[in-house]
Amino acid sequence: MNAVANPPHLRVEGLTKTFGPVIANSDVSFQVERGEILCLLGENGAGKSTLSSCLYGFYQADKGRIFYEGKEVEFHSPRDAIACGIGMVHQHFVLVTPMSVIENIVLGTHEHGWALGVEEAERRVRDLCGRYDIDLDLDAKIWQLSVGEQQWVEIVKALYLGAELLILDEPTAVLTPQESDKLFRIIRRMTGDGLSIIMISHKLNEVMQSDHVAVLRRGKIVDTVRTADVTKEDLTSMMVGRPVMLQAEREDMEPGETILEVAGLRVRNDKDQHAVKGMSFKVHAHEILGIAGVSGNGQNELFEALMGVRDTDSGQIWLHGEDVTHQNPRQMVEHGIGYIPDDRFRAGLVGSFSVAENTILGLQKNPRFSDGPLLNFRRILNFANEAIKRFGIVTPGPHARTDTLSGGNAQKIILAREFWSASCCILANQPTRGLDVGVIEYVHQMLLEKRRDGFAIVLASEELEDILALSDRIAVVFKGEIMGVFRSDEVDIQKLGLLMAGQRDAAAQSDGKPYVKVV
Amino acid sequence: MSKSFRIEKRPEMGLIGLVVQAAFAITLAFVASALLLEVLGFNALESFEALRIGAIGDWESFEGTLIQATPLVFTGLAAGIAFRTRIWSIGQEGQLFAGAMMAYFITTLFDLPPFLMVIAVILAGALGGALMGGLAGVLKARFNVDVIVSTVMLNYIIVYLLSYLLTSRLWMAPGEYYLQTAQVPEASRLPAFLSGTNLHLGVGLALLAIMIMQFILSRTTFGYELRAFGDNQVAARFKGTNPQRMTVIVLMLSGGLAGLGGVAQTFGVDFRISQTFLFGFGSAGIIIAVIAGLRPVMIGFVALLFGGLASGGLFMQVMADVSSAIISAMQAIILIFFLGSSVLFRYRLKRVTSDE
Numbered sequence: 001m002n003a004v005a006n007p008p009h010l011r012v013e014g015l016t017k018t019f020g021p022v023i024a025n026s027d028v029s030f031q032v033e034r035g036e037i038l039c040l041l042g043e044n045g046a047g048k049s050t051l052s053s054c055l056y057g058f059y060q061a062d063k064g065r066i067f068y069e070g071k072e073v074e075f076h077s078p079r080d081a082i083a084c085g086i087g088m089v090h091q092h093f094v095l096v097t098p099m100s101v102i103e104n105i106v107l108g109t110h111e112h113g114w115a116l117g118v119e120e121a122e123r124r125v126r127d128l129c130g131r132y133d134i135d136l137d138l139d140a141k142i143w144q145l146s147v148g149e150q151q152w153v154e155i156v157k158a159l160y161l162g163a164e165l166l167i168l169d170e171p172t173a174v175l176t177p178q179e180s181d182k183l184f185r186i187i188r189r190m191t192g193d194g195l196s197i198i199m200i201s202h203k204l205n206e207v208m209q210s211d212h213v214a215v216l217r218r219g220k221i222v223d224t225v226r227t228a229d230v231t232k233e234d235l236t237s238m239m240v241g242r243p244v245m246l247q248a249e250r251e252d253m254e255p256g257e258t259i260l261e262v263a264g265l266r267v268r269n270d271k272d273q274h275a276v277k278g279m280s281f282k283v284h285a286h287e288i289l290g291i292a293g294v295s296g297n298g299q300n301e302l303f304e305a306l307m308g309v310r311d312t313d314s315g316q317i318w319l320h321g322e323d324v325t326h327q328n329p330r331q332m333v334e335h336g337i338g339y340i341p342d343d344r345f346r347a348g349l350v351g352s353f354s355v356a357e358n359t360i361l362g363l364q365k366n367p368r369f370s371d372g373p374l375l376n377f378r379r380i381l382n383f384a385n386e387a388i389k390r391f392g393i394v395t396p397g398p399h400a401r402t403d404t405l406s407g408g409n410a411q412k413i414i415l416a417r418e419f420w421s422a423s424c425c426i427l428a429n430q431p432t433r434g435l436d437v438g439v440i441e442y443v444h445q446m447l448l449e450k451r452r453d454g455f456a457i458v459l460a461s462e463e464l465e466d467i468l469a470l471s472d473r474i475a476v477v478f479k480g481e482i483m484g485v486f487r488s489d490e491v492d493i494q495k496l497g498l499l500m501a502g503q504r505d506a507a508a509q510s511d512g513k514p515y516v517k518v519v
Numbered sequence: 520m521s522k523s524f525r526i527e528k529r530p531e532m533g534l535i536g537l538v539v540q541a542a543f544a545i546t547l548a549f550v551a552s553a554l555l556l557e558v559l560g561f562n563a564l565e566s567f568e569a570l571r572i573g574a575i576g577d578w579e580s581f582e583g584t585l586i587q588a589t590p591l592v593f594t595g596l597a598a599g600i601a602f603r604t605r606i607w608s609i610g611q612e613g614q615l616f617a618g619a620m621m622a623y624f625i626t627t628l629f630d631l632p633p634f635l636m637v638i639a640v641i642l643a644g645a646l647g648g649a650l651m652g653g654l655a656g657v658l659k660a661r662f663n664v665d666v667i668v669s670t671v672m673l674n675y676i677i678v679y680l681l682s683y684l685l686t687s688r689l690w691m692a693p694g695e696y697y698l699q700t701a702q703v704p705e706a707s708r709l710p711a712f713l714s715g716t717n718l719h720l721g722v723g724l725a726l727l728a729i730m731i732m733q734f735i736l737s738r739t740t741f742g743y744e745l746r747a748f749g750d751n752q753v754a755a756r757f758k759g760t761n762p763q764r765m766t767v768i769v770l771m772l773s774g775g776l777a778g779l780g781g782v783a784q785t786f787g788v789d790f791r792i793s794q795t796f797l798f799g800f801g802s803a804g805i806i807i808a809v810i811a812g813l814r815p816v817m818i819g820f821v822a823l824l825f826g827g828l829a830s831g832g833l834f835m836q837v838m839a840d841v842s843s844a845i846i847s848a849m850q851a852i853i854l855i856f857f858l859g860s861s862v863l864f865r866y867r868l869k870r871v872t873s874d875e
Contacts, residue, residue: 307757309756309757328759328761329756329757329758329759330759330761333758333759339757341757345751346751346753346754347753347754347757348754348757349751349754350746350747350750350751350754350755351750351751352746352750353746353747353750357743357747361747361754361755361758362757362758362759364740364743364744365740370740373739373740373741374738374739374740375738375739375740375743
């Protein structure tokens with residue numbers, strides 16, 4: 001392909017976008033050649049989402065120019081971008097769940113006026129799926145599909161609308177390793193066909209699958225590199241601005257006494273269906289038990305039951321040998337369990353509270369922070385200042401409103417509070433979701449430190465590499481059941497991935513070893 | 520270089536911002552009310568002058584304003600504490616009735632020396648309101664009955680109960696023509712709060728209630744838990760707050776405050792209960808709480824404004840022959856402008872300079 005004769009598929013020149021005093025993108029320039037995968041890599045708040053929203057016409061840039069196939073274009077709305085040939089697959093899908101796949105694809109295309117020309121559309125969609133080997137049941141209702149399949153619906157919909165350049169926002173966030181392998185196989189087939197892909201990501205594994213990487217930091221492009229020329233470590237330090245240890249070192253340690261034990265736990269979700277179907281496990285002192293699984297397979301309900309927020313249907317929970325089933329959250333906190341929730345601003349913090357107030361959430365009646373019915377502000381402030389210093393919380397001060405803090409700093413408030421109040425056990429549900437690499441490193445180190453101190457730790461994560469590196473043992477969950485518990489030096493990502501997808505037989509074959517459940 | 524203006528979101532507004540916003544809304548509301556008066560054929564300036572004299576013309580009229588504001592402070596605080604917890608109780612009116620009725624009921628049961636009787640009446644009023652609020656709380660906690668629905672229905676139930684007690688003549692003095700109770704005994708009436716004034720004890724209680732509520736919210740562990748629960752129920756639950764218990768406690772507290780408002784009005788001003796005497800304090804309290812941003816001290820000030828409108832409105836009716844119903848309209852106009860301005864004040868105009 002001759003670069004002089006063929007202008008790049010998309011070229012961005014000097015794009016700047018501000019929100020009030022916040023500069024989201026500053027003088028961003030890059031280009032995508034036809035048939036390549038360009039990855040926009042950056043931490044949270046680096047400006048990836050704003051940039052893609054500008055490309056998709058969702059926002060209008062303050063300054064800068066966009067060229068599509070060498071021709072300058074201006075998008076006033078996503079409609080303009082779609083007409084031009086750009087499609088976007090959002091991280092949160094916009095599908096109508098009670099309707100079928102084909103209806104969702106045709107919906108809103110306005111091609112046939114008000115009547116849906118389903119036969120004609122169906123033929124075209126089948127062609128598309130056939131060409132790229134996408135396996136979709138067009139008559140299935142959206143709610144019947146897995147999250148991975150829903151993503152395919154979004155992609156096919158974008159292609160149906162004539163997209164030649166696809167923007168994928170964190171496409172593998174919801175996929176098992178096997179599903180994401182498949183995604184990249186099909187994406188490669190598309191690029192071979194002349195389609196181009198812009199992929200937004202902060203996951204290094206998927207970044208390595210691209211052709212070029214544009215690294216964003218604080219709204220600016222730090223560098224654009226050929227993926228083949230760099231390592232993950234290079235990319236991380238470009239993204240963070242300093243070298244980062246990607247995996248924390250877990251020292252060998254003999255597990256101690258049993259601290260938390262769960263037997264035959266059954267828990268219902270909000271829809272009154274069983275989300276946890278008979279889980280049993282033990283966690284010992286000096287031990288991290290990893291819970292591997294795609295989110296939504298019962299992890300939240302499990303943690304809520306362990307914290308006493310959700311009642312259990314049957315089964316028992318013991319802490320230090322004492323039966324604590326059906327105890328309320330206050331009692332569980334008093335037993336010395338700390339909880340790090342996946343959704344910080346939902347389950348761990350009060351947004352309108354100051355940083356200082358949030359550092360004692362739930363501890364307000366602790367004699368350290370109150371005298372009888374009265375809060376002791378002096379001691380609360382001391383504690384908050386200590387926490388800010390020790391955990392490196394970036395905030396204007398202890399009186400700043402918590403909802404003005406970044407996710408990482410908000411998470412550090414929770415860490416400070418829970419690590420202070422917990423005395424024997426830490427439950428961490430996706431503790432690093434949405435956090436920057438630097439903070440992730442820090443959270444991991446803190447968890448390992450607590451392990452050294454003799455805590456029992458339950459760590460649920462979708463990041464299999466983290467689970468493998470941090471956990472002593474790993475329990476794989478699928479649809480509310482534990483598919484197996486393994487010592488972390490006995491499994492690999494492939495096997496975990498298959499079990500996460502519920503494929504026990506395939507997992508047994510994957511490493512030639514018979515499927516064994518080690519508890 | 521060209522200059523233009525841009526509308527953008529304003530960062531968090533402080534207390535000063537809220538005061539400016541309230542002043543802005545109230546000014547506009549008076550302008551709109553003036554238009555309304557002119558359209559109705561009255562002289563707006565004359566009417567407002569009468570309103571001013573009636574509300575704050577001299578010490579005596581200011582006393583009237585304070586007395587009018589007293590039940591509004593209680594219902595305002597009642598609404599404020601419930602809304603702070605995101606419990607949408609609109610039962611203040613019914614709880615005010617329940618408080619007054621419970622207090623009236625005990626005066627029909629026994630006699631006590633004046634001092635003790637007043638204490639008994641106050642406690643009974645708080646209890647009556649608290650039971651009424653607690654009932655809605657238990658319905659919510661046990662059976663998940665929507666608080667808006669239950670409180671509205673309870674409002675009707677208590678008013679109809681009063682209606683029954685009157686029409687069946689159980690609570691009416693023999694030979695009485697109007698639908699109202701007999702006068703309450705001398706011993707139960709609220710004494711002067713400051714000697715040499717007309718201010719009854721209820722005015723002092725209202726002041727005390729403002730301070731106590733402010734103190735509870737900002738300085739106590741209970742207030743902390745309440746604010747946490749109000750902003751994020753999920754997080755509060757994870758951190759040990761029992762939502763059912765919190766709902767019942769807050770609704771009892773809220774009801775108790777409203778009940779005290781009923782005692783203040785009945786035993787400090789009217790000395791008897793009738794449906795019309797107590798009507799409207801509940802809805803006014805909700806408006807006041809919303810305008811005051813649910814802050815106890817601000818509720819005190821806004822209640823004073825509304826009290827002034829009510830007491831000045833009577834004078835305006837006499838002097839300028841303007842129906843005092845216009846006062847209800849003005850209160851609503853203030854609320855509308857306040858809600859409008861709170862949206863408006865979320866944004867600001869910014870001057871921007873661009874190079875091209």
